[in-house]
Amino acid sequence: MKHKKLWLALITVVLVLGVALVGAGYYFFQVACVPGEKSFLSSESKTIKKSDPLYREKSWFKRTAKQKYRIKSANHKYELVANYIPSAGSRKTAVILPGYMDRKEDMGTYDALFHELGYNTLTPDPQAQGESGGKYIGYGWVEKDDIKKWIDFLLQKTGRQQQIVVFGLSMGGATTMMVGGLNLPQQVKALIEDCGYTSVKDEIEHEAKELYSLPLIPRFPLVEILSGINRLKVGYLMGDASSIKQLQKNHRPMLFIHGSRDNFVPTTMVYQNYRASKGPKEIWVAPGSKHAKSFADHPKEYRKRIATFLSKYLK
Structure with a gap:
């Protein structure tokens, strides 16, 4: 009788813990994958100040006319919207x-x-961000297929003589690396990523530790549960969404940029990504820069690094 009560008590504890972990997993899924206000993101003022190191670029963008392009997402569920800014006579x-x-x-x-630098620019809103439709943030894994579709659309719209470079920042940097593992048109000549992560799971685990100070337990089961919920809702396991695995299939030239003081996407990740890529590659770690601040901190050097890199691969 005592043994039976003990087993019932243990089973009850396990069930309660299981329900609690699943509930916590759903909470973190809402925080990480459902669009909305995020307390862990810093909000920047929309006012353009002359003291801003990128004042000239921001002022130019504000007064420049943008064309709107629209396509259906790769999964045919949502309308995606992009800004297109032409550069007269350019085929880049x-x-x-x-x-x-x-x-x-x-x-x-x-x-x-x-x-x-003489380029037209096409800048899409990812799924569930900006004007684009969607229910969940795909962390680059979902978006990579949309970007391939945008590239195909661009070639149809502007002609197959175009030379294309893909550039991404943070999640966009991870998207760029994941795009690099796809079968892309030969018009895609180079890739540039700034502060992208090694995999979705690596980044989620890092943020669980840094933002919530979660120890290994319960961090390990929570991330696994979150990944399972993501598989049901979004369609992939977070460990499968790997920049490194995609880069191992990439043979295009790639420039890797990261801030030396990035705590949001740890600087150590850029070295892992760099080693994984199989094509010609360069790396620049911006001294003293935090997450996504390399351009603002080093505008001249940033521009020079990109211009020099691209001059080797685009005519």
């Missing part, structure tokens, strides 16, 4: 990919950078 286009919960308008400084 930069596809610019925003970060987590960013909009295409937040990438205006990079539109300006590439326009100054």
